[in-house]
Amino acid sequence: MLYIKCPHCGLRPQTEFSYGGDATVKRPELNKEVSDQEWDNFVYLRKSPRGKHLELWQHISGCRQWIKVERDTLTHEIFTTLKANENL
């Protein structure tokens, strides 16, 4: 079980969090024309990297904040955690 440092609450067990996928995906702006390809990329297509991955987690059983976690998908090592409005 992972041990995730919530930037708001501190180190908490994984069971308090839920996983939210790739944190680098940017939603196209509202009312902006986007091609089918761009939209499909946003909705469906995700990388599955072996190694470092910046991903979203939500501290659902804690402060309910969405946070960013940089994790190694192979070793589960967590390098850093960020608040929603912070970037690497």
Added chain:
Amino acid sequence: MSENFRLEKGGLINRNRKISFTFNGKKYFGYEGDTLASALLANGVHLVGRSFKYHRPRGFFGAGVDEPYAIVQMNRNNEVDPNVRATEQELFEGLEAKSVNCWPNVNFDIGAINNFLNKFFPAGFYYKTFMWPKSFWYKIYEPIIRKAAGFGAASIKHDKERYEHKYEYCDLLIVGTGPSGLASAYAAAKNGAKIILAEDKSRYGGSLLTSEVTIGNQSGQDWAEQIISELKSMPNVILKNRSQVFGYYDHNMLVMSERVSDHLPKTDKYTPKQRLWYIRAKEAVISCGSIERPLVFGNNDTPGVMLSSAAKEYLKVYGVLVGKKPIIFTNNDSGYETAIEFKKNGVDPIVLDTRKDANSEIIKEAKELNINIKFSYVVVAAKGYKKVNSADIAKISDDKKVISNIENIKCDCICVSGFWTPTIHLASQSGNKTKFNKEIDAFVPSHSKQKEVTLGSANGVFTLEETLKTSFEKGSELSKQITNKENKVPIPTVVEKKSSKHDKFWCVPLPEGKNYKRFLDFQNDVAVADIQLALREGYRSIEHVKRYTTLGMATDQGKTSNLNGLQLVSEVENKVVPQVGHTTFRPPYTPVSIGAIVGREVGKHSKPTRKSPMHHWHEKNNAVFVDAGVWLRPRYYKRGNENLFEASKREAKNVRQNVGVCDVTTLGKIDIKGPDVAEFLNRVYTNAWLKLPVGKARYGVMLREDGIVMDDGTTTRISENHYHMTTTTAQAANVLSHLEYYLQLVWPELNVNVVSSTEQWAGAAIAGPKSRDVLQKLFPDLNVSNEGLPFMGYKEGNLFGVYAKIFRISFSGELAYEVNVESGHGNFMWEKIMEIGKEFNIQPYGTEALSTLRIEMGHVAGSELDGRTIPYDNSLEGLVSKKKDFIGKRSLSKKAYVAADRQKVVGIVPLDKKTSIPEGSYIVKDPKAKLPNPKLGHVSASCWSVEYDNPFSLAIIKDGKNMIGQKLYALSPLRNKSIPVEIVSSHYVDPKGERVRS
């Protein structure tokens, strides 16, 4: 067999307490402090089971967790406990155990014929033999193999025992209480670190319990006792015996199973049988020691052949002689320790040392005790079937290839020592890449990946002096980094006997003309010839060899077999062991009972149960409950002998004719505040929200980004910047997360706050033509007329002194209101509604009637919003704004979503107006078409229409828009039904929606 092998004195058992127990129906006696193994050995019982594949007689090989075959079936507390290691099971009064894997009994086992047919059971036998014909596998081969193979039989009853989980955090988790564990724990505890010290046996001390050493001015055992009692008195130390740390997981999470009551005849009512500890340790100290390695020779699985360290432990801890005519077969000095113990207790051993010559303090001592030592000698084969009665021994050449001078000597046990294997399982599980240490012919941990350090013999350090020194230092260093405190403890002086070098020899060659089975893996019956065969057949990777031959599998996990297997593979392959590498160690190190893993979360405790504040009233009024997510909701209220169908029909009818009340507390509720709420809702919902006035509710549909409907519900504007959102019961948590996602990550510029208020409000839906009358009496001061409180209107009221929110919204399609009060007043509200509604013939209705009402009205719900449908499919396209953008809008223009024959929800009525259509039925054109019959769609929800008194269903079918009036068939192959149906509008009752506005 009843011969007494117990010494007059000695050992750590309590000779003042005699304990009786039965094994295979026969009564025996032992002492408090015995294990089942030591007590049986004291009674001269060596035959405990039959082997996995060949059903060969098997006895005891080890004295603890390393035991590969003394596995028994226990009866305890009227429960069956399978696969218990006799070497770990402590004796208690009345213990009942029996042998496994034998029929009719362990002395005469029919399956033993396999042993004589063993030529036909080579490695990979099952893979090769049972391939054809394929159809035979399930019916014939597998059942027979299942019966013949395997160990104990699990109980088929529900396990009544109690198991617990515990979460603990500590600075240092120290695994094992031998010298390295005690020294590091002591040093760390003195530095103020919070410590958990775990021992898998009942007695602390590890190797100190059986070794002849002096620490400071005490014996090793006394020193251990003193350290333990000091640690026990320290508040920062948790000391746990009978506790096996079996798994090393991510981020220094280690899991330990504590056998709380397994050593007692019965579990106390409130004491668990076992407890699983999830331990998050800042540092893990692995000090779990090493396991003696077997030497491989002919018939080395015969009962009476065992590890020399086990024989020593039975002597020194339990006062039991494993034999009175022992052969000690060794390639190192450890065997001499056992020999000397025998000699001291009046038994004359013969030592066969594979080395040509060796000199050390301990060998000198053995010589001085006149122990018969034969250098360059080996055991070629053990003789005897159910028990060793003699051994063929021989001289071995200097190059270890040729044996000569074979002679047979009488003996009753053969104690083997092939040097030591560090227990690296935990370190390896942590991700530590182990390295091969040539000095000791074994793998040891190298670079730590996690916060982990291995000390003592687990790290390949076999001298006590060095072990204690490094352990004291490491314990102090690690704890100092955490506590910033240092209380230096002096490292005691050690007196121990220096060992001479061990011999790398491990496997005795077969004498000419003999093909004795020489076992590597005792638990899985893997012999030298099996591995050789696997290699001849082309298996190269050690992982493949393992799977093909079963070497190192099952509950044993190769504790005694691993290295010998690797040595063999490397010899045959002409490689060195590190090139072959070892198989991956995976948790658990020892078997963990399923009960302990599950813990308390069994049966109805497997998920939380949420109840509304009115639950008690429902119970009192004969409600039959149904699980709705984690909630319990009344399904119907039983009157007399009514069944579900009759009761729900009565309740639904009463709503259509008079008035009903339904507990809607379970609906998800989200309180939303902030100046930008309208803008936010406008982006979240598919319809327009910017102009919703205060005091008005609106129905909304929200999508996922892929265009699929996520949820629906109403949101009410309570005041300028305050909204109240409702969600479906099932989606409440997901919707909240969804909203938080967009507010925190996508549109942080919006000034909006959301919080769940589901549990803060109790809700009652009052529905039916007479609902206004009830409402008026509940709130006499309020104008609840169609003008005063119109459809989708909202008012706050005073319900006999209780603040209430009143929403004029309807799920049933009737004139209806939802009244919310704070949860604490829920029951008060409910009773008031029932009291006042009496004169209007009010009846409570459950989820079944609720479904009937919504289905015949054509209101879509969870069974249509099933994560596969878009708004159009649910006839919700009218709620999709063309003007504004919202979550998921872009996806709705996908080709499939705008196809002319896109699926749509329709109503379905059976032509005979009698046959109910099972939910999940397929809609097809031709019921007799060739399979797979082209499917037009499926039935999503069915009810008995109370309005028309015939069955009615909703279905989502292809081109639903143009199918109205068509005659089709509903097929339910599961129920073997084919029902002719007519497609009608999904709005079966009140299609214009006049009632809700009346």
